[in-house]
Amino acid sequence: MILELSKVIKGLQNQLDFESSLELDKSFLESIECVNASAVQFSGNIRKLDKRYELTLSYSGELVFECHRCLKDVNVNLQNTVERLLTTSLETDEEEDLILIQDGRLDLVPVLEEDITLNLPLQILCNEDCAGLCPHCGKDLNNGMCECDEKKIDPRLEALKNLFT
Ligand SMILES: [Zn+2]
Numbered sequence: 001m002i003l004e005l006s007k008v009i010k011g012l013q014n015q016l017d018f019e020s021s022l023e024l025d026k027s028f029l030e031s032i033e034c035v036n037a038s039a040v041q042f043s044g045n046i047r048k049l050d051k052r053y054e055l056t057l058s059y060s061g062e063l064v065f066e067c068h069r070c071l072k073d074v075n076v077n078l079q080n081t082v083e084r085l086l087t088t089s090l091e092t093d094e095e096e097d098l099i100l101i102q103d104g105r106l107d108l109v110p111v112l113e114e115d116i117t118l119n120l121p122l123q124i125l126c127n128e129d130c131a132g133l134c135p136h137c138g139k140d141l142n143n144g145m146c147e148c149d150e151k152k153i154d155p156r157l158e159a160l161k162n163l164f165t
């Protein structure tokens with residue numbers, strides 16, 4: 001989603017409003033291990049300040065992840081407002097946090113992707129107390145204990161046992 005800012009840069013317009021929706025890129029979704037995603041709705045504006053520009057971007061959507069422990073689908077709601085300063089020329093190091101407007105255009109996608117990544121929960125779980133899957137038999141322990149838990153088979157004993165059966 002590229003915004004054309006030349007009118008704002010030239011001072012023909014003080015503000016540019018936008019509103020749209022977009023599908024997140026497959027490779028981005030893979031990079032955050034998201035298995036499914038709704039389109040992201042977004043809106044906002046860019047306002048001219050003294051020397052810089054201010055971007056306000058609100059977005060919402062829904063991502064589906066696998067629970068870290070039991071692999072069940074977990075829906076994560078996206079909803080945030082980002083405020084960033086933009087500039088048409090980067091001068092000093094202290095301005096690292098500014099987004100550079102190149103050729104009078106701003107691509108909103110990297111801004112969105114960065115903000116989504118920063119706001120994801122560190123560990124995505126279906127439930128804080130999710131018991132996860134048994135590492136031996138793969139049973140979902142949220143539905144009750146499996147049998148391996150009682151016996152706690154030692155892999156060395158398991159090998160021996162196999163010799164006699
Ligand atoms: Zn889970």
Ligand SMILES: [Zn+2]
Nearest residue numbers: 134137146148
């Ligand atoms: Zn088990």
